[in-house]
Amino acid sequence: MPVIKSAKKKLKQDKKRxxxxxxxxxxxxxxVKKAVTTPNAKNVSxxxxxxxxxxxKHIIHKNKAARIKSRLAHLxxxxxxxxxxxxxxxxAKASAVKPSKKTVKKSSKKTSAxx
Numbered sequence: 001m002p003v004i005k006s007a008k009k010k011l012k013q014d015k016k017r018x019x020x021x022x023x024x025x026x027x028x029x030x031x032v033k034k035a036v037t038t039p040n041a042k043n044v045s046x047x048x049x050x051x052x053x054x055x056x057k058h059i060i061h062k063n064k065a066a067r068i069k070s071r072l073a074h075l076x077x078x079x080x081x082x083x084x085x086x087x088x089x090x091x092a093k094a095s096a097v098k099p100s101k102k103t104v105k106k107s108s109k110k111t112s113a114x115x
Contacts, residue, residue: 021059028054032068039075047072 002008028050035047048069055065 024054024057024059028060032072035072036075039072041076044072044076 002011028047031043031047031050035043051060051065051069054060055062
């Protein structure tokens with residue numbers, strides 16, 4: 001235990017800060033988990049906001065906050081890209097099938113004409 005008056009005060013301050021930071025970390029982790037399990041714009045933006053606040057208060061490192069925000073943002077974006085690729089693939093398959101039929105017909109005509 002501290003003996004000096006300023007050291008006693010510092011111990012009290014540290015205990016208060018520890019409690020506040022622990023609460024903030026719990027709220028932050030819950031928000032991130034919620035955003036990961038049900039990724040929608042509201043949950044992701046709430047988690048991003050809490051990450052920014054925690055980084056500003058030096059509870060977590062700013063690069064860690066940026067990394068987690070990036071991962072949360074990627075949870076929203078693949079849905080859009082999957083839809084685009086699904087729409088594009090049937091068209092590509094249909095166009096790929098048509099030229100092969102034409103080439104088969106042409107090649108059969110050439111073989112019959114050559115005989």
